[in-house]
Amino acid sequence: MFTPLTARILPIVMLALSNVFMTFAWYGHLKHKQAPLLGVILISWLIALPEYLLAVPANRWGSDVYSAAQLKAIQEVITLSVFAIFSILWLGQKFTINHLIGFVLIGTGAFFIFRAPV
Incomplete structure (x- = not known):
């Protein structure tokens, strides 16, 4: 179906876009x-609908080339990246060294999920 x-x-791009919607749905109201x-709940549901319209096919199509664990690892790394940018730009919060260390540790976990089985 795809090259x-x-x-x-495509699944990675779709997961990134879906995360933008979900981040606004979950945290934009803060x-x-x-x-x-x-009202916030209803608006959040409306924002979350495009998230599902992107995430579900991204995971379905992505499962042709990635394992479920790899898709979840991709999702988590994207989520943290989108959230870091969102919290700085939208919420005006500071990004600290502790955030960086935590994100690096999660990224390290994702690295091991993509490593060849031992």
Whole structure:
């Protein structure tokens, strides 16, 4: 269905885009704490819908070239990257050395998931 390169890249791009939507759905409202919670929940659901429309096919198509563990590792690394940028730019929070160390450790875990089996 896809070329070998597209089969590897498209799921990653789709997971990255889905993470942008999900990050806004889960955390975007923190900038607007005065908004009524029920309204925030409804808006979050609407924001999350495109996330599912991207993530589900990304994982389905990605499973042709990646294992489930590899897809999850890709997802986690993308999630942390998107969240780091989001928390700085949208929420105005500082990125500290402790955040960096934690993200590097998670990235190291992802590295081992992609390593050839021992």
